[in-house]
Amino acid sequence: LAAGESGGVASYHPVLDQQSLRRLQLGTELAQAMADGQIGVVFQPVIDAQTSDIVSVETLVRWTHPRFGSIPPEDVIGLAEQIGRIGAVTDHVLDLALARCRRWLDQGISLSVAVNVSAFSLSEPDLVDRIRGALERHGVPGELLILELTESSVVDDSVRESSVLDDLHDLGLRLSMDDFGTGYSSLSQLRQLPIDELKIDKSFVLTMATSQGESFIARSIIELAHNLGLCVVAEGVEDEMTRNQLIAMGCDKLQGFLISRPLPEDRLEKWLLARTG
Numbered sequence: 085l086a087a088g089e090s091g092g093v094a095s096y097h098p099v100l101d102q103q104s105l106r107r108l109q110l111g112t113e114l115a116q117a118m119a120d121g122q123i124g125v126v127f128q129p130v131i132d133a134q135t136s137d138i139v140s141v142e143t144l145v146r147w148t149h150p151r152f153g154s155i156p157p158e159d160v161i162g163l164a165e166q167i168g169r170i171g172a173v174t175d176h177v178l179d180l181a182l183a184r185c186r187r188w189l190d191q192g193i194s195l196s197v198a199v200n201v202s203a204f205s206l207s208e209p210d211l212v213d214r215i216r217g218a219l220e221r222h223g224v225p226g227e228l229l230i231l232e233l234t235e236s237s238v239v240d241d242s243v244r245e246s247s248v249l250d251d252l253h254d255l256g257l258r259l260s261m262d263d264f265g266t267g268y269s270s271l272s273q274l275r276q277l278p279i280d281e282l283k284i285d286k287s288f289v290l291t292m293a294t295s296q297g298e299s300f301i302a303r304s305i306i307e308l309a310h311n312l313g314l315c316v317v318a319e320g321v322e323d324e325m326t327r328n329q330l331i332a333m334g335c336d337k338l339q340g341f342l343i344s345r346p347l348p349e350d351r352l353e354k355w356l357l358a359r360t361g
């Protein structure tokens with residue numbers, strides 16, 4: 085019997101439902117799944133809005149489970165956080181991203197890679213050392229790495245009081261504020277933080293072609309970013325009308341299904357070849 089949530093009244097729901105069972109099982113399998121290559125990454129291109137040149141790729145985690153099929157990335161990250169293994173997942177994704185980046189460099193392609201860092205990982209005391217170590221191990225210059233941090237994690241008090249963002253910046257890498265517009269950062273925080281880029285959350289971008297309100301928010305974020313000397317990326321660009329609006333608003337970079345879906349490495353290389361001729 086589990087204790088009820090409200091007022092200590094006993095309730096008789098099963099202690100482990102189907103979902104919790106699955107989560108428990110996945111948790112025990114996580115480390116082995118990384119070692120076995122079940123947990124991999126895909127890359128989604130980001131292009132320059134004006135020239136359409138590819139400027140970077142965002143690395144997105146994928147777990148293809150032999151029995152459960154593909155597990156949504158939010159579940160993979162949430163699970164890893166719950167069982168205290170998010171650091172290992174962050175390192176795994178970083179490792180795969182930097183290994184690819186190094187191989188592109190060897191082929192004469194200088195392409196930046198972006199990696200998502202969850203709020204949990206951002207507060208791990210050894211994060212900076214691990215990222216420095218990974219860059220050295222792969223022989224990738226810090227300038228080619230972008231870390232995407234969510235707006236809410238960056239304005240967290242403990243993060244702002246620590247030197248983690250400055251230390252990361254000192255490695256030469258770029259910091260991008262992800263899902264911008266969904267958190268609560270203030271103008272003065274934005275001015276003080278060592279960030280280089282804002283990513284307009286896709287909830288605004290997906291609806292801006294049909295909603296004046298969202299379109300106005302996108303325009304305001306672009307203006308705000310430029311006034312602060314930051315670069316601005318729109319994610320979730322799915323149609324031509326949205327792309328044209330964003331270009332007219334002066335958005336710097338575009339990402340979304342219109343440009344390309346996230347691609348496995350071999351398909352990304354074909355995509356690159358087809359575009360550069």
Ligand code: C2E
Nearest residue numbers: 144145157158161177200201202320321322339340341346
């Ligand atoms: P995110 O960082 O905001 O990543 C962008 C998500 O939007 C990706 O979903 C991408 O596939 C999707 N997307 C891109 N373009 C479009 C579009 O035009 N339309 C629509 N509807 N969606 C688009 P994905 O791969 O399912 O990842 C979901 C979230 O999971 C990510 O959101 C990120 O928060 C998290 N995530 C993924 N990989 C990692 C990782 O390696 N580490 C961490 N910490 N989080 C990750």
Ligand code: CA
Nearest residue numbers: 142200232262
């Ligand atoms: Ca992201």
Ligand code: CA
Nearest residue numbers: 262263285319
């Ligand atoms: Ca995002």
Ligand code: CA
Nearest residue numbers: 262263285286
């Ligand atoms: Ca998101």
